[in-house]
Amino acid sequence: MAMNPDYELVVIGGGPAGLGAAAAAYDAGLRRILLVERDLEAGGILNQCIHNGFGLHIFKEELTGPEYAGRIIDEIRERGIACLFDTMVLSLEDLGGVKRIGLMSMTEGYRHVTAATVVLAMGCRERTRGAIQTPGTRPSGILTAGTAQRYVNMEGYQVGRRVIILGSGDIGLIMARRMTLEGARVLACVEIMPYPGGLSRNIVQCLEDFGIPLLLSHTISRIEGRRRVEAVTVQKVGEDRRPIPGTEEVFEVDTVLLSVGLIPENELSRAAGIKMDPLTGGPYVFENLETSIPGIFACGNVLHVHDLVDHVTKESRRAGKAAAERVLGEKAGGDAPVIPLLPGPGMGYVLPQKIRKEDFEDSIRVFFRVREPRMTPGRILVRDGEKVILSARRPYMLPGEMDYVDLKPEILSAVTGDHLTLAVES
Amino acid sequence: MKEITCIICPQGCRLRVDEDRDFEVTGNRCIRGVSYGKSEVRNPVRILTSTVRIKNGSHPRLPVKSDRPLPKEDLMEAMAVLDEVELEAPVNRGDVILEGILGTSVNIVATRDMAK
Numbered sequence: 001m002a003m004n005p006d007y008e009l010v011v012i013g014g015g016p017a018g019l020g021a022a023a024a025a026y027d028a029g030l031r032r033i034l035l036v037e038r039d040l041e042a043g044g045i046l047n048q049c050i051h052n053g054f055g056l057h058i059f060k061e062e063l064t065g066p067e068y069a070g071r072i073i074d075e076i077r078e079r080g081i082a083c084l085f086d087t088m089v090l091s092l093e094d095l096g097g098v099k100r101i102g103l104m105s106m107t108e109g110y111r112h113v114t115a116a117t118v119v120l121a122m123g124c125r126e127r128t129r130g131a132i133q134t135p136g137t138r139p140s141g142i143l144t145a146g147t148a149q150r151y152v153n154m155e156g157y158q159v160g161r162r163v164i165i166l167g168s169g170d171i172g173l174i175m176a177r178r179m180t181l182e183g184a185r186v187l188a189c190v191e192i193m194p195y196p197g198g199l200s201r202n203i204v205q206c207l208e209d210f211g212i213p214l215l216l217s218h219t220i221s222r223i224e225g226r227r228r229v230e231a232v233t234v235q236k237v238g239e240d241r242r243p244i245p246g247t248e249e250v251f252e253v254d255t256v257l258l259s260v261g262l263i264p265e266n267e268l269s270r271a272a273g274i275k276m277d278p279l280t281g282g283p284y285v286f287e288n289l290e291t292s293i294p295g296i297f298a299c300g301n302v303l304h305v306h307d308l309v310d311h312v313t314k315e316s317r318r319a320g321k322a323a324a325e326r327v328l329g330e331k332a333g334g335d336a337p338v339i340p341l342l343p344g345p346g347m348g349y350v351l352p353q354k355i356r357k358e359d360f361e362d363s364i365r366v367f368f369r370v371r372e373p374r375m376t377p378g379r380i381l382v383r384d385g386e387k388v389i390l391s392a393r394r395p396y397m398l399p400g401e402m403d404y405v406d407l408k409p410e411i412l413s414a415v416t417g418d419h420l421t422l423a424v425e426s
Numbered sequence: 427m428k429e430i431t432c433i434i435c436p437q438g439c440r441l442r443v444d445e446d447r448d449f450e451v452t453g454n455r456c457i458r459g460v461s462y463g464k465s466e467v468r469n470p471v472r473i474l475t476s477t478v479r480i481k482n483g484s485h486p487r488l489p490v491k492s493d494r495p496l497p498k499e500d501l502m503e504a505m506a507v508l509d510e511v512e513l514e515a516p517v518n519r520g521d522v523i524l525e526g527i528l529g530t531s532v533n534i535v536a537t538r539d540m541a542k
């Protein structure tokens with residue numbers, strides 16, 4: 001490689017994932033690090049999550065989102081890591097080793113920087129109404145829960161007076177409480193599945209505390225209004241998740257908040273030619289969080305949607321350390337044989353999707369989400385061909401809760417088949 | 427008899443708490459549900475998080491929290507108090523914004539830095 005890159009590492013995204021990766025890469029020995037953030041400040045989505053409940057694993061106390069952000073921003077400042085704000089990353093290319101990153105900002109215009117390694121930490125975005133197809137008109141007053149959260153908590157606007165929430169994801173639940181405290185009336189939270197999407201803590205403290213009904217196995221089948229939303233029709237759904245005729249109920253509301261899921265934001269990764277996993281919506285990664293392009297790593301919600309920021313911090317620290325190891329030549333990677341890890345029956349996804357069969361020093365932590373909730377005890381099985389090489393008991397399993405098993409070095413070195421499968425015991 | 431959902435772990439057991447029998451808890455799948463059920467029915471408290479107006483800051487709103495939990499039934503009244511507050515930037519994370527809200531010993535503190 002003739003070209004000497006401008007940076008050892010460029011981190012794309014200044015939310016919790018990017019901040020964690022940059023600090024960890026510094027601690028592992030890198031000094032020429034650049035963090036690029038499109039907003040005017042670091043912290044990402046945490047800045048608008050003003051409620052508390054963050055940080056129990058990492059800081060051993062309950063913090064609000066801005067407090068958690070403040071602490072990890074301090075870690076970047078203390079290390080003197082260079083940050084570019086108000087700057088969009090427009091392109092990412094692999095030039096056979098060196099990575100070329102196209103940057104755009106008001107002050108600097110369009111330019112390129114080069115880096116030996118890149119950590120992708122762009123986070124995720126909310127699914128919108130377009131992705132869920134509700135019949136009716138298209139008045140104003142329909143917005144995603146996260147957009148409403150930003151308006152209310154950061155800009156200080158009240159976004160509506162009579163509100164209904166579609167979907168029971170955590171942001172929607174948090175906004176039900178937030179809007180109620182700010183004087184709005186939240187009439188119901190409507191969930192198409194027979195079980196809630198968010199944490200039970202949020203169901204209790206955001207809905208039950210304020211007497212807001214949670215309508216499971218229901219959906220909004222119609223939205224009406226000329227300029228502003230005026231009413232929605234809510235219907236019960238059958239097992240096929242289609243509305244059941246005759247169950248219509250009309251709610252007079254001026255606002256519909258959508259909390260129907262999050263999608264990793266990977267336009268840049270795709271354009272760079274990184275291979276994607278349709279199950280996670282993020283890149284396929286090896287055990288060190290390296291993507292299909294050597295030297296490009298991914299962590300946080302761009303890789304798979306997390307339910308706890310603490311997990312994002314832990315994962316991003318691994319990605320930052322792995323990038324440093326690649327730069328400092330501590331891990332060869334490259335040509336080792338690869339063992340794919342596949343999701344078996346009952347499994348929503350597994351991560352990493354690939355393990356390099358090297359000299360295993362440490363355990364490899366495999367994250368997964370099950371597909372269906374189950375409130376009775378069961379087992380997670382890891383199979384090498386037909387042989388069960390790990391069996392872990394769980395008192396219950398919920399898709400809303402990311403879980404993991406650790407594969408010990410002795411288990412991994414004994415693998416004989418050409419792939420491993422992770423499944424829920426039937 | 428009160429029925430509540432335990433929030434200590436995601437299993438979310440439906441707890442029944444009997445006020446007439448010294449807050450006896452049933453329906454819990456594990457021992458942690460007992461202390462949660464008792465305190466939640468005896469004295470339900472919550473940390474309040476909200477925002478207050480701020481002038482000359484990088485944003486028009488500053489996020490704040492109560493430094494200790496408040497009785498659940500006082501949350502709306504505390505919100506009305508916060509509605510009257512208007513600050514001037516700069517503010518640092520942890521600064522006390524309001525001392526002893528509603529005559530309690532609970533303070534309202536800033537949860538982020540806000541520069542001019």
Ligand code: SF4
Nearest residue numbers: 432435438439456459
């Ligand atoms: S009682 Fe125990 S098992 Fe049930 S929700 Fe509470 S902590 Fe979990």
